Each structure stands twice: as C-alpha cells, then as structure tokens.
Amino acid sequence: MSGGLLRLWICSAPRRVRRWSVPYRLPGVRQPRPQRRRPPSAATGRTPSEFVTAYEVWARTRVEQAKNGLCPVCNGPMEPGRSNPIRDTLDTAIQAVFDCNACDRRVVSSFGTLALWHGAVESFLHEHDESLLERPYWAVEQAMTDRHATLVAEEPFRYRIAFRTADAACVVDFDADLEVVELSVESE
C-alpha cells in the first residue's frame, strides 16, 4: 500500500480502527512508563529496614544460584574459583568467585559469607551467638574480612573460617571448588 493510499485508508477508517494507529497497545504487554526520577524498584514501597532485608535476600539468592552452577544473569554454567581482591569492598586477601562460562559475568563473594550461609554454621550460631544472624551479612567480620580466616594450605588448597563464641567454636574448611570439606564444632 502506497503512503497516499495508507493515509486515505487511515483517514477513512472507522473511528475504532483509527484509534489503533497511535499508539497501539498489545493486550497484556506493559508499556514503558515515561522516564521520571524515582528510586530503584528494590527501594520502592519499602522502609529502609525492609530494603536492607531485600538487598540481602537478593545477594544471597544470587550467590546460592551461582554456587548451584547457574549464572544469575544468563543461566549458563558457573565455575567456582578464587581470585585476588578485585574490589575494595571486601577486606580479604582471597575472594571466592563464580565465573560464567557463557557470558563471562563473575559473582564475587567471600569464604566467610559462604560459611555464614552454610546450614550447619547457621545452626551453630542459633545455639551460641544469634547476634551474628540478626545483622546483615556485611556487618559480620567473617564475611567481610579475613580476621577469622586461615590459609591452611595452597596445594591442595584449603581455607578455614572460624566462628568463635565465649563457650564454643565452629570451624569450616573449604577446598578449591568452594565446597565445605570439613566442619567441626567444639564446645567448652
């Protein structure tokens, strides 16, 4: 249909059809809203404390997904490993990382965070020091620093994170694949 004929068809079309010309909305498809200044979605409708919780859920979900071998960006296979610090947000000499083989994205975590989110460590903390579970993970020293970490061996790689309370200790050893290979709890 030529431009002139198209114009004629639109102009002569019944009113209901003409409304379709601009803009046409597909049923069930959300149209982009006009750009305006607003907080990110994670902060929308949440109190500051709810936002902190939402951020922690997001971070934990992302790391657990990577740990289970699924890239949180493209669903490609993830490879566990370690690297020197590439950001200064973690005060650790070695970082735990997961690299996507498909899209090259990297999820950065720490051995302390992986330990903190381990079921047996959470059970230990429930019993001996719940305060570490009541704060966000970035307020836990084990997660953000290597003050409670020990490089036990380079080859084969073994890295230890310790949670010590007044009357007990939980010690977690990781291997090069970021798997927990030993976990011990000692009570005094």
Ligand SMILES: [Zn+2]
């Ligand atoms: Zn990916």
